[in-house]
Amino acid sequence: MKEIAPTRDSFQEIAAAAGRLLSGLTGLHDTDVPKPSRLPGWTRGHVLSHLARQAPALERLLEWARTGVETPQYANRGARNAEIEAGAHRPAAVQLAAVRESSAHFQHVIETLPAAAWRATIRPFTGELCTPQRILVIRLRELELHHVDLDIGYGWDDIPASARQIILADVLGYYAEADGVPDFTLRETGGDVLGRFGTGGPVVTGSAANALAWLAGRSGGTGLTPAAGLPALPPWL
Structure with missing residues (x-):
């Protein structure tokens, strides 16, 4: 699984992705929150709730790396889903504040994590053994893909190369x-x-x-050739 080194450039990559997301959310109104996202079964509120709660969940893994005390990302899938649902129906201003505050705190945590902790072994919710360097990939991936999922004008071509x-x-x-x-x-x-x-x-x-x-399972193959007969992929994550 992909990992990236904890460098100034990788930290800036995550900060920039969060900044693009927050900029895109500035015009969000309360009436926009319950509208469907591009993810089946999730409203925009569900996506925003997930983004806000994913940051502290990933911080639990970083705390595991820092202390050596096993701290799971989530207790179980039910607990994860309950967290998302609990925050999905909040007003737009509350959603935006939660995403902003959690992103800022996550940024502080990764930029101050001791060097030794980046070499520790942890296990994210998806089950793989890795170092915290994988957490940087996961957070960047979630920020960018879910920004597209929100269906607020940010598309696949807008993700920087x-x-x-x-x-x-x-x-x-x-x-x-x-x-x-x-x-x-x-x-x-x-x-x-x-x-x-x-x-x-x-x-x-x-x-x-x-x-x-x-x-990533967000398209049936739009823009790809052959347009008919694309391979049938197993579900991603």
Whole structure:
């Protein structure tokens, strides 16, 4: 699974993603919160509640790394879902404040985490053993993908190339280890091979943005060729 080093550049990548999200939320009204997001079954309020609560959940893993005391990200999936539901129906101003405050606190935590803690072994909710360097990828991925999911004018092409490259590598890494992935090659239009699975199968071609949308389960393959007969991928996460 993808990890990135805890450098000034990676910290800035996360801060910039949070800044783009917060900027996009400034015009949000109370009537916008209960409207559907692009995620089936989730309103915009659910997405915002998740973003606000995910930051402290990830901080629990960083505390595990810092102290050596096992501190799970969530007690269980039910507890995670209950947290999201509890905050999903709050007014827009409250939602925005929660996302802003949790993002700022998370930024402080990663920028002050001791060097030794970045080499510790932890286990996120998804089950893999990793170092806290993976938490940087997870937070960047969640900020960018859920910004698109909110359906507030931010699209796949708006994700900066530097962030998209990290997220795409993470999603491709997931499929490299997943069961039931069919043989295919993913190639960027006019460019490099993004990923190769197995030894045969079709060549799927398109922009990196459209490829990410498809791999992340947010698109049926819009902008990719062949338009018909794309491989059937197992669910991501």
